[in-house]
Amino acid sequence: xxxxxxxxxxxxxxxxxxxxxxxxxxxxxxxxxxxxxxxxxxxxxxxxxxxxxxxxxxxxxxxxxxxxxxxxxxxxxxxxxxxxxxxxxxxxxxxxxxxxxxxxxxxxxxxxxxxxxxxxxxxxxxxxxxxxxxxxxxxxxxxxxxxxxxxxxxxxxxxxxxxxxxxxxxxxxxxxxxxxxxxxxxxxxxxxxxxxxxxxxxxxxxxxxxxxxxxxxxxxxxxxxxxxxxxxxxxxxxxxxxx
Amino acid sequence: xxxxxxxxxxxxxxxxxxxxxxxxxxxxxxxxxxxxxxxxxxxxxxxxxxxxxxxxxxxxxxxxxxxxxxxxxxxxxxxxxxxxxxxxxxxxxxxxxxxxxxxxxxxxxxxxxxxxxxxxxxxxxxxxxxxxxxxxxxxxxxxxxxxxxxxxxxxxxxxxxxxxxxxxxxxxxxxxxxxxxxxxxxxxxxxxxx
Numbered sequence: 001x002x003x004x005x006x007x008x009x010x011x012x013x014x015x016x017x018x019x020x021x022x023x024x025x026x027x028x029x030x031x032x033x034x035x036x037x038x039x040x041x042x043x044x045x046x047x048x049x050x051x052x053x054x055x056x057x058x059x060x061x062x063x064x065x066x067x068x069x070x071x072x073x074x075x076x077x078x079x080x081x082x083x084x085x086x087x088x089x090x091x092x093x094x095x096x097x098x099x100x101x102x103x104x105x106x107x108x109x110x111x112x113x114x115x116x117x118x119x120x121x122x123x124x125x126x127x128x129x130x131x132x133x134x135x136x137x138x139x140x141x142x143x144x145x146x147x148x149x150x151x152x153x154x155x156x157x158x159x160x161x162x163x164x165x166x167x168x169x170x171x172x173x174x175x176x177x178x179x180x181x182x183x184x185x186x187x188x189x190x191x192x193x194x195x196x197x198x199x200x201x202x203x204x205x206x207x208x209x210x211x212x213x214x215x216x217x218x219x220x221x222x223x224x225x226x227x228x229x230x231x232x233x234x235x236x237x238x239x240x241x242x243x
Numbered sequence: 244x245x246x247x248x249x250x251x252x253x254x255x256x257x258x259x260x261x262x263x264x265x266x267x268x269x270x271x272x273x274x275x276x277x278x279x280x281x282x283x284x285x286x287x288x289x290x291x292x293x294x295x296x297x298x299x300x301x302x303x304x305x306x307x308x309x310x311x312x313x314x315x316x317x318x319x320x321x322x323x324x325x326x327x328x329x330x331x332x333x334x335x336x337x338x339x340x341x342x343x344x345x346x347x348x349x350x351x352x353x354x355x356x357x358x359x360x361x362x363x364x365x366x367x368x369x370x371x372x373x374x375x376x377x378x379x380x381x382x383x384x385x386x387x388x389x390x391x392x393x394x395x396x397x398x399x400x401x402x403x404x405x406x407x408x409x410x411x412x413x414x415x416x417x418x419x420x421x422x423x424x425x426x427x428x429x430x431x432x433x434x435x436x437x
Contacts, residue, residue, distance in 0.1 A: 025322050026322070029322070029323065105323070135254070137314060137315065139254035139257075140255075140311060140312075141258065141318065142258065143257075143259060144265070144319065146258070147263075148262060177426070180294055181431075184263055185431065187262075187263055188259065191256065191259035195256070199251060
């Protein structure tokens with residue numbers, strides 16, 4: 001069974017190098033969050049970059065996420081082009097932030113989701129090590145990525161238990177106490193077990209660990225890298241006013 | 244215990260708590276897209292994240308653990324669309340918090356509260372572009388988000404708000420830390436986790 005955010009790496013998808021995914025996320029966030037409005041080149045660059053994660057998701061078992069996200073993007077980009085100029089006042093204030101979140105922030109989140117859904121922890125570590133990142137940062141980051149799906153799963157279980165006991169959102173204080181506290185307690189316990197497991201596998205030893213993952217750049221990586229860096233570069237040029 | 248090097252277990256702990264911290268932060272920060280709440284974010288976020296962070300503080304005993312937490316937090320935020328300035332700010336705040344806690348040899352509870360409050364100021368880094376790159380930011384915002392949204396934000400973020408947000412982050416951190424410690428006493432110590 002597929003759980004939310006759980007990695008399905010290796011099952012059926014286009015294999016990308018972890019470093020490519022990093023570049024994609026960083027370029028997406030740079031271009032979309034700080035990019036200009038949909039005038040001139042940016043009218044092509046911004047939607048293009050926003051659709052990359054959607055297309056990539058189509059090659060994974062998470063088809064549905066990709067399709068829903070793609071439709072959302074189409075709707076909001078159309079809204080940004082057509083409706084914004086004609087609305088004013090209250091509706092403008094409501095509509096704008098919503099569309100801005102979806103066209104500017106959501107692509108980064110979905111790209112990050114794509115990375116988490118398709119990268120195993122080993123691949124992630126292999127990619128970071130190739131970039132010569134120190135262990136002190138690689139370990140926390142990889143544990144963090146490993147833990148997002150765990151947190152979501154634990155949260156669902158706690159949610160079910162609390163609903164059964166009729167502790168719902170109507171009382172924010174009790175919700176905070178009865179949701180966050182058990183969540184933290186459960187995750188902290190899981191974390192202790194995880195570190196014990198990692199230590200038995202030689203984590204934190206003096207010897208350099210080997211990695212069975214074969215990573216490297218293929219054609220698909222080069223295409224994605226070209227799109228991402230091209231997008232970021234054009235957005236810089238557009239900002240400076242050269243294009 | 245002093246001068247110990249950071250072990251693999253410490254690094255894993257950083258990852259675990261960074262994950263919880265990040266999730267809580269992300270959920271709370273979602274309300275910040277609407278202009279009236281935007282300036283309050285620096286105040287609200289530290290209150291919500293106080294519980295996981297104070298539990299993390301009980302596991303901190305080596306110099307560098309808070310700094311690395313800051314680095315990880317900054318990197319994770321860059322991945323969801325923040326500028327490099329957030330990373331710089333997170334690292335600086337982490338380092339300061341580390342120094343504060345080091346002065347109490349990582350045993351003092353009140354210094355841990357102070358350390359968390361100082362660390363909380365890093366959320367301010369998320370808003371810093373509003374002030375430093377003010378002109379270009381609002382120009383881009385006016386184009387991207389529309390004039391009215393930009394003006395609403397502009398009104399809320401005149402220059403005198405700058406120090407207020409900074410201080411509100413610190414105060415939010417203090418409140419969050421006290422809530423966190425209360426929860427720690429009530430739940431975690433009894434359960435043997437802290």
